[in-house]
Amino acid sequence: MNILLQAQEDTRKILNDQATGFAVAIFVTNLVGFRKEFSGFSNDIADLIDPETGQAANSRLVSVALSIQDLFADGFTTELPRGINKKDSKAWLVDFTDLLGLSTKWKVFKSNPDYGIGMVTLLLERWKDAP
Amino acid sequence: MGLAWLLYYLKGGKMPLNLLEQLIDKQDNFEVIRDQIALILKLNVEEQVNVLAPLAGKDPLDYELQLYTEASNPIENWLNLNDNSNKAPIVNVWVDGMNYEKKSSSTTGLNTQGDTTYNIDVYGLGISTETLEGHDPGDQQSALEVQRGIRLVRNIMMASQNMILQLVGIVGDRFITSVKLFQPEQENNQSAKIQAARITLSVGHVEATQEALGEILESINVQIERDSDGLILLELEFPS
Numbered sequence: 228m229n230i231l232l233q234a235q236e237d238t239r240k241i242l243n244d245q246a247t248g249f250a251v252a253i254f255v256t257n258l259v260g261f262r263k264e265f266s267g268f269s270n271d272i273a274d275l276i277d278p279e280t281g282q283a284a285n286s287r288l289v290s291v292a293l294s295i296q297d298l299f300a301d302g303f304t305t306e307l308p309r310g311i312n313k314k315d316s317k318a319w320l321v322d323f324t325d326l327l328g329l330s331t332k333w334k335v336f337k338s339n340p341d342y343g344i345g346m347v348t349l350l351l352e353r354w355k356d357a358p
Numbered sequence: 359m360g361l362a363w364l365l366y367y368l369k370g371g372k373m374p375l376n377l378l379e380q381l382i383d384k385q386d387n388f389e390v391i392r393d394q395i396a397l398i399l400k401l402n403v404e405e406q407v408n409v410l411a412p413l414a415g416k417d418p419l420d421y422e423l424q425l426y427t428e429a430s431n432p433i434e435n436w437l438n439l440n441d442n443s444n445k446a447p448i449v450n451v452w453v454d455g456m457n458y459e460k461k462s463s464s465t466t467g468l469n470t471q472g473d474t475t476y477n478i479d480v481y482g483l484g485i486s487t488e489t490l491e492g493h494d495p496g497d498q499q500s501a502l503e504v505q506r507g508i509r510l511v512r513n514i515m516m517a518s519q520n521m522i523l524q525l526v527g528i529v530g531d532r533f534i535t536s537v538k539l540f541q542p543e544q545e546n547n548q549s550a551k552i553q554a555a556r557i558t559l560s561v562g563h564v565e566a567t568q569e570a571l572g573e574i575l576e577s578i579n580v581q582i583e584r585d586s587d588g589l590i591l592l593e594l595e596f597p598s
Contacts, residue, residue, distance in 0.1 A: 273437065287437040289549040316492045334486040337547065350547050352496050353439060357488040
């Protein structure tokens with residue numbers, strides 16, 4: 228196996244290692260409303276320094292990292308989750324449980340894939356279900 | 359000061375500084391105006407929400423604003439939202455700077471005329487929300503919210519009732535000179551969709567400074583009389 232394929236396999240294993248690694252259960256809901264469980268990294272952090280300018284900023288970044296191979300497996304989707312801005316379309320949604328045991332639902336607003344190692348980082352924003 | 363001090367100075371001594379004699383315990387007019395702007399906004403919003411909207415059968419929440427003065431981070435609560443968080447547009451009033459006109463001020467500078475610029479920053483929050491057709495995107499919602507906040511602030515501040523901000527004798531005029539909306543940067547990865555705008559309000563007003571208390575140099579008693587031939591006579595007496 229060449230190094231690139233090895234890296235892709237290693238990425239998938241790391242993102243799926245909930246027993247001994249940093250991975251957690253992450254649920255993704257696609258555009259037709261089908262929700263499926265995956266495994267990956269979740270990140271929810273206050274960002275005090277803007278990485279672009281180095282200036283002090285006040286923000287909150289929430290993201291998840293998932294295996295691209297896992298997303299495309301079993302026909303769950305034919306495209307990567309991404310930000311949807313059309314009002315006549317559903318949105319890609321992500322939910323996961325935080326360290327306090329609270330489950331929060333988020334909307335994907337930006338998708339940063341790395342097809343080289345097979346990982347996609349989904350940047351998340353607040354979401355509210357219909358009343 | 360007297361002859362003694364003059365002789366002391368001529369011998370190379372330093373003149374003592376003439377200090378203010380009164381405590382500076384009143385607000386300057388630029389501070390009064392800042393607080394008045396916030397009060398005008400607050401009371402008018404309350405009137406819209408509590409009285410006028412219900413009378414018209416409209417949703418009071420469409421007329422609500424959260425008001426701050428000189429806040430450095432008024433949107434902090436929005437970064438950690440919960441179901442009870444207030445999501446109404448946030449308004450923050452702060453002083454940007456003053457320009458004083460030398461020519462229209464008094465010679466001593468005790469009474470000064472000028473313009474103070476106030477920034478009224480408006481923030482709007484958007485939360486992507488599911489709908490029957492699909493969803494309302496949070497970024498668009500935040501833009502609509504901040505523009506709604508601008509509408510409320512502009513209509514209140516430019517109403518005829520507030521032509522001189524209801525500060526007679528202090529304010530000469532007020533005018534919104536610009537409204538600037540800030541597009542979110544492409545690399546903005548924040549989870550909270552917030553858009554901002556700045557309303558620049560220029561207020562012409564007077565500013566007064568305490569007057570130095572006079573020092574009695576000499577006391578003079580003057581008696582004025584009219585002589586029999588109509589001449590005005592002055593009799594001066596120097597008690598000291």
